[in-house]
Amino acid sequence: GNSVTQMEGPVTLSEEAFLTINCTYTATGYPSLFWYVQYPGEGLQLLLKATKADDKGSNKGFEATYRKETTSFHLEKGSVQVSDSAVYFCALNNQGGKLIFGQGTELSVKP
Amino acid sequence: EAGVAQSPRYKIIEKRQSVAFWCNPISGHATLYWYQQILGQGPKLLIQFQNNGVVDDSQLPKDRFSAERLKGVDSTLKIQPAKLEDSAVYLCASSLAGIAGYNEQFFGPGTRLTVL
Numbered sequence: 001g002n003s004v005t006q007m008e009g010p011v012t013l014s015e016e017a018f019l020t021i022n023c024t025y026t027a028t029g030y031p032s033l034f035w036y037v038q039y040p041g042e043g044l045q046l047l048l049k050a051t052k053a054d055d056k057g058s059n060k061g062f063e064a065t066y067r068k069e070t071t072s073f074h075l076e077k078g079s080v081q082v083s084d085s086a087v088y089f090c091a092l093n094n095q096g097g098k099l100i101f102g103q104g105t106e107l108s109v110k111p
Numbered sequence: 112e113a114g115v116a117q118s119p120r121y122k123i124i125e126k127r128q129s130v131a132f133w134c135n136p137i138s139g140h141a142t143l144y145w146y147q148q149i150l151g152q153g154p155k156l157l158i159q160f161q162n163n164g165v166v167d168d169s170q171l172p173k174d175r176f177s178a179e180r181l182k183g184v185d186s187t188l189k190i191q192p193a194k195l196e197d198s199a200v201y202l203c204a205s206s207l208a209g210i211a212g213y214n215e216q217f218f219g220p221g222t223r224l225t226v227l
Binding site: 002042044045046049060089091097098099100101102103104 | 114115144146151152153154155159167174191202204206208213215216218219220221225
């Protein structure tokens with residue numbers, strides 16, 4: 001079946017540190033891959049997406065590359081800010097519109 | 112553009128009681144989703160509507176959960192009777208389409224349900 005696995009949190013970083021949140025997936029065929037972000041007290045928002053192998057999604061300084069050979073879609077940011085503190089969810093879509101989410105990774109950035 | 116609206120935002124009930132949640136999707140969005148997010152987990156799809164027809168309800172516990180989308184717009188999700196393990200955030204999302212290809216899903220703020 002389809003599934004998504006993320007690194008466990010919480011992840012605590014100092015401001016301006018480099019961020020990597022690992023995400024791997026299991027799926028048949030060629031899913032689309034997404035990162036969603038949930039800021040405290042807010043709903044889920046799409047952060048970035050990639051729809052085919054080797055695509056790179058990017059937004060707000062965050063990037064993730066669709067790696068089919070390693071079935072991965074790791075989220076990276078070169079310099080995090082306090083305002084990036086949130087829960088990040090990796091997700092895939094393999095058929096129809098249903099999204100399958102990982103368990104989420106909480107990021108806390110300290111000044 | 113108005114986002115996905117949900118109400119209530121919070122609900123506390125005793126086990127075996129019933130509860131209903133309401134969702135108003137973004138205008139023009141044909142596809143509507145209800146997800147359940149248990150604390151510490153990612154959202155899990157309960158049911159997907161295309162207009163007012165059900166596309167996927169394979170993960171909906173049909174002995175206690177029901178959902179409808181009359182006239183292909185608003186939707187309600189009901190739990191009757193509630194169990195302790197139903198404590199979760201119930202998220203509604205909508206998209207332009209969801210069957211033939213992927214369209215971005217827009218999420219509402221969610222309803223946090225606590226079952227005592």
